[in-house]
Amino acid sequence: MTFWPAPSVEAPVHATVTLPGSKSITNRALILAALADRPSTLTGALRSRDTDLMINALRAMGTGIEGDGDTLTVTPPAEFTSAMVDCGLAGTVMRFLPSVAALAHGDVAFDGDEQARVRPLGTILDALRSLGLDIDGNTLPFVVHGTGSLRGGPVTIDASGSSQFVSGLLLSAARFEQGVTVNHDGARLPSMPHIEMTVQMLRQADVRVEAPTDPRKAQTWTVSPGPIRAVDWEVEPDLSNATPFLAAAAITGGEVSIPHWPRITTQPGDVIREILVRMGAEARFFENTLTVRGPGRLAGIDIDLHDVGELTPTVAALAALADSPSRLRGIAHLRGHETDRLAALATELNRLGGKVTETDDGLQIVPAPLTGGQWHSYADHRMATAGAIIGLKVPGVRIEDIGTTAKTLPNFVVLWHGMLAGTDEGHAAGPGAGHPGGPGAGHPGGPGAGH
Structure with a gap:
């Protein structure tokens, strides 16, 4: 089983990250x-x-x-x-x-x-x-x-x-x-x-x-029979895949920009802007770029994530690193995703010393000092990226099967290290922590990478 040593940083992250399509x-x-x-x-x-x-x-x-x-x-x-x-x-x-x-x-x-x-x-x-x-x-x-x-x-x-x-x-x-x-x-x-x-x-x-x-x-939808016209589709960047990078700015007090962010979109990932602002960050547009600046103090949040459940792993990681309790609600359906994401998040955060309790429809998260250790991904790409967020602030986090991120973002590790280029990675854990080509780091076909 391959574990990727997640890099941790001592300085605020400052980067521009260009993401592939949704x-x-x-x-x-x-x-x-x-x-x-x-x-x-x-x-x-x-x-x-x-x-x-x-x-x-x-x-x-x-x-x-x-x-x-x-x-x-x-x-x-x-x-x-x-x-x-x-x-x-x-x-x-x-x-x-x-x-x-x-x-x-x-x-x-x-x-x-x-x-x-x-x-x-x-x-x-x-x-x-x-x-x-x-x-x-x-x-x-x-x-x-x-x-x-x-x-x-x-x-x-x-x-x-x-x-x-x-x-x-x-x-x-x-x-x-x-x-x-x-x-x-x-x-x-x-x-x-x-x-x-x-x-x-x-x-x-x-x-x-x-x-x-x-x-x-x-709650009724009707589609009439008829031809489907060919459209030359222009695909927006994947906003849900942007959330770990924006979270990096929020938890380090840094600044991360994502180019080509649409002003109007149906993608659920767009809600991360509101979430980060509610937790104390600043989010602003300039031309077609979204920039998030992290706060000096990251506040907890009480939020219904029912419509944007895919953001839960990122928000849970943010909540675990905040300085006040959080309650994530309306997400009982996540028990039927790639894994039971509620049980997985509670298990992995608690394994590192967190205080996370499952509720009927979500998670209660009380911030606690976290320590390094193994973070299991459950063949779930968003569990793997949540572990990377935690690893930025907690030295010694080792993520099982980072290659599972290839499900929706095959070059996640390269982008993650690119974001950290020039930032103090003094606590990057172990050999290969700063090398995107390390064992299992960026190879979708690596052990357990979803095959």
Whole structure:
């Protein structure tokens, strides 16, 4: 098992970090391009394990995708074909592609990493069954028996476990004979910004979508049948992947800038600006660059993260390094992510001396002196980056399988050390701590890196 010695610093971090594209936008754009009426181009596409899994799956089903870098040309197939799909740990692959597979002429078999086989999929698979699709299995592995078309129509689901269940039905629905009307009947929906992202991108492709103006009251979405227009997509930087770098400014009293930050976006990662300001930092725009300046005193926070649950590992790391208690609420659904993120965060922070308690829907975090030690990533990219944040202030933190960050940010280690270039890394732990090419540091194919 490979452990990466996380660098720690004694001085404020000052850096500009340029990030690759959004995974969420890239994978949605790839699907819409594969379903479109003619070829289209993605510019600024993320290349990571999750997006490469999506590319490989669509290629296997007959889609033409050319380009090895962040510019991709996508040619829709004359018809989707039988295929084997490797989902890895990518929720967007295992929950978005069964609807596409319904349009295939033949069987499409899905499987993934061992950890993926416990991720909940029954909601999306049962919904597709009710819309006329024949599927064997309720979790990975499963097989979709495509017939080239799907009836579609109305369906009621409980998507309180993941917003991806709604997006997975909406993205392909214009190609269903009757379109689809999705009614969510259950507890409060998590990660609403991701559904809003799906709706916005469908509308960009001239798909007619009726969406609730206030999802807290009405939770029904209707996609009308019709063509999906080809769009030349320009992918925004991944704002959720930006959060560890901005956190570095906040906890060290430094300053980190992220170029090309969109002024208006549906990405949940944009909420980190509000969170950091509430904890005492300063966030400002100049032209198209966001800059965060850390405070002298990082305050705790009481916050509902239900809509932006993916930010929880970063916020938990910040809270553990603050000088007053924090309460993170509304995130019970994180128990069904890549790992049980609530249990994982509590376990790893407490292992280093923290005082973290799980609640029914979140975490209570009381700051306590932390010490170095092993930080387990659970094959979860956001757990790994949370450990790197802690390591900046706590010498001697060693992170298991830093290569798992390749899921959405394959050059995380290079970017992290680049951010620290010129900063005092006097407490960087052990041999290789300052070398991006150290064992397991930046190699997506390294031991346990999600394969």
